[in-house]
Amino acid sequence: MQITVDDIQKFGINDFLGKDFECKCGKIHSVKLDNLIIEEGAIEKLPMVLKNFGYKNVFLVADNNTYDAAGREVEKILISAGFFIEKLIYERAYELVPDEVAIGEFLVSYNKKMEVILTVGSGVLNDISKYMSFMLDIPSIVVATAPSMDGYASSISALMLKDTKISVQSTPPKAIIGDIDILRKAPMDMIxxxxxxxxxxxxxxxxxxxxxxxxxxxxxxxxxxxxxxxxxxxxxxxxxxxxxxxxxxxxxxxxxxxxxxxxxxxxxxxxxxxxxxxxxxxxxxxxxxxxxxxxxxxxxxxxxxxxxxxxxxxxxxxxxxxxxxxxxxxxxxxxxxxxxxxxxxxxxxxxxxxxxxxxxxxxxxxxxxxxxxxxxxxxxxxxxxxxxxxxxxxxxxxxxxxxxxxxxxxxxxxxxxxxxxxxxxxxxxxxxxxxxxxxxxxxxxxxxxxxxx
Structure with missing residues (x-):
């Protein structure tokens, strides 16, 4: 379908998903994101989202902060719904850096029997998981813990490789869950x-x-x-x-x-x-x-x-x-x-x-x-x-x-x-x-x- 500037005025956010748009700029615009839920209590819909995609074995990725903020509750919900969970919780005293060490830790912890990466976090965690989704050819879903950055749905990851911040190709998540009850409790500096x-x-x-x-x-x-x-x-x-x-x-x-x-x-x-x-x-x-x-x-x-x-x-x-x-x-x-x-x-x-x-x-x-x-x-x-x-x-x-x-x-x-x-x-x-x-x-x-x- 065609898309114009006038259409943008009328679209809701989910109107951008699941379609190819012909644009006057000459490009066909599309996004690989299939599902986006931003509402109160959104994590309760996570089992339904995973079942709709046919996923049963879930590789949960978080850090010590995001696991406390939402990861533990997400894990509880999914185990109660019958999902098999393996997890990687990055333990850091300071900020997690998306470098060779973090990528290596992901690879060592990852089980190739897993069907989907489920990231609970925001910027750095999302960048790592999207990149690994691309490299391992495995889909990902993210539960956002803070409205802190714009890269959740993008096809780019910002990594720190060889001591330099670079942008690399990655695979956007198939679904993003933004539970407002979680997002509004994020540290104020992240908001x-x-x-x-x-x-x-x-x-x-x-x-x-x-x-x-x-x-x-x-x-x-x-x-x-x-x-x-x-x-x-x-x-x-x-x-x-x-x-x-x-x-x-x-x-x-x-x-x-x-x-x-x-x-x-x-x-x-x-x-x-x-x-x-x-x-x-x-x-x-x-x-x-x-x-x-x-x-x-x-x-x-x-x-x-x-x-x-x-x-x-x-x-x-x-x-x-x-x-x-x-x-x-x-x-x-x-x-x-x-x-x-x-x-x-x-x-x-x-x-x-x-x-x-x-x-x-x-x-x-x-x-x-x-x-x-x-x-x-x-x-x-x-x-x-x-x-x-x-x-x-x-x-x-x-x-x-x-x-x-x-x-x-x-x-x-x-x-x-x-x-x-x-x-x-x-x-x-x-x-x-x-x-x-x-x-x-x-x-x-x-x-x-x-x-x-």
Whole structure:
């Protein structure tokens, strides 16, 4: 069936499931998710969901926190209903890291007689299970324990391999159970992380359109509207989240699910992740290398969204001399750049250098070509940046949610912010406003600007 922007206004979340949509963007949009239940008492329907799929032998995956939050109750319900359960409970004193150790622990614990992976958890657990679902060719189902991130329904997993955060192909779960009674009891910082992650979509969508303008990257208005409508609804209910209001928490969870569905429609994380996520990943990697406790992903995304939007707003107010821009960019000092990558990425530097390996002359010529495109499409670029909420609006929403606005409030110092603005873009081969500023020779100007955050 065909799908248009007008259809998005009328669809409920389950209208996106189980269909192939012909879109004017030229793609056939679909998602492998078959069942989505977001309601109070949803885990009571889990036995029915498993029976409908024909599963009897269940490999339950949780960590020590999510097992206490919901895993034990899920296990009790399933055993009472006659299911055979084997389980892996990750025991960690701090945050579970989706690295080679966690993957190895999964493989050692896994019994190939199991018919389905049942994940009880949120971000990291979901990423591990979706990846293992893909690698082992076994379906998965997830019981969400927090409305904390947008990756539940996506076909991408974020893993920490060779000390570098990378996105890898994975298999989305066949069903997602979001029990509002469980979700609303999640730690408040995880609820706020989900809201911060949603706010980041304003930045990500803007970057996607900028990439469409500057480098001709694929873009879809239907997917853009799916996400934007969800973010707007969550923003309108921000005051209710702090009260753990069931409807607001449910709508936040639905919004995060729609973002995941949108990523599946596109086949990658492009519409949901831009410069704000690159900065968040950079800080996460920095904390990990320093042995510091992680900050919830969405909290970092919210802070980065404010910084990036502030940069974007100031950028379009600049008086840019397109005729003379780029004189200092005609020669790239590759050795100096490598030294900086080694400084900021430390033991992860080899992977980053490999990811960004290229011919210097080609890089210079590509940059010159993009500068011309930016000049010729300047009015469209300004329009795109002004289309989305400005930094003041993001700041107001963060304050209402109770999310820190200043990076120093969560232990991110000025140098770490400066390095993120300058070098976080190297984490992904993805064109964002940071790459655009790099093309214009303005990254250092904004990295060292006073009063930016």
């Amino acid at each position: 706020l992380a989900g809201f911060g992650d949603m706010l980041g979509k304003y930045s990500a969508l803007r970057d996607w359109k900028l990439a469409n303008i500057v480098i001709g990257e694929y873009y879809c208005d239907v997917v853009k509207n799916m996400i934007e409508l969800s973010v707007n609804r969550c923003a309108a209910e921000v005051n209710l989240l702090a009260k753990r209001d069931g409807d607001a928490v449910g709508h936040l969870m639905e919004g995060l699910m729609i973002v995941g569905i949108a990523m599946s429609f596109v086949g990658n994380s492009r519409p949901a992740s831009g410069a704000e996520h690159h900065m968040s990943h950079f800080w996460e990697l920095s904390f990990l290398m320093e042995g510091r406790k992680a900050i919830p992903h969405g909290i970092k995304v919210g802070i980065a969204t404010f910084i990036i939007n502030n940069i974007a707003n100031k950028f379009i107010e600049m008086d840019i001399d397109f005729e003379n821009i780029g004189d200092d960019l005609k020669i790239l000092d590759r050795d100096k750049w490598k030294n900086e990558i080694n400084r900021v990425y430390k033991k992860a530097a080899p992977e980053i250098l490999s990811l960004n390996d290229g011919n210097i002359d080609d890089m210079v010529e590509d940059r010159k070509s993009r500068q011309i495109v930016i000049r010729d499409n300047w009015e469209d670029i300004v329009h795109v940046i002004r289309e989305f909420p400005d930094a003041d609006k993001i700041q107001m929403l963060l304050k209402r949610a109770g999310i820190p606005i200043r990076p120093q409030d969560v232990g991110i110092d000025r140098e770490m912010v400066q390095d993120a603005i300058l070098y976080a873009k190297e984490l992904r081969q993805k064109y964002t406003i940071l790459q655009l500023l790099g093309d214009m020779g303005l990254l250092k100007y904004f990295a060292y600007m006073d009063g930016l955050y």
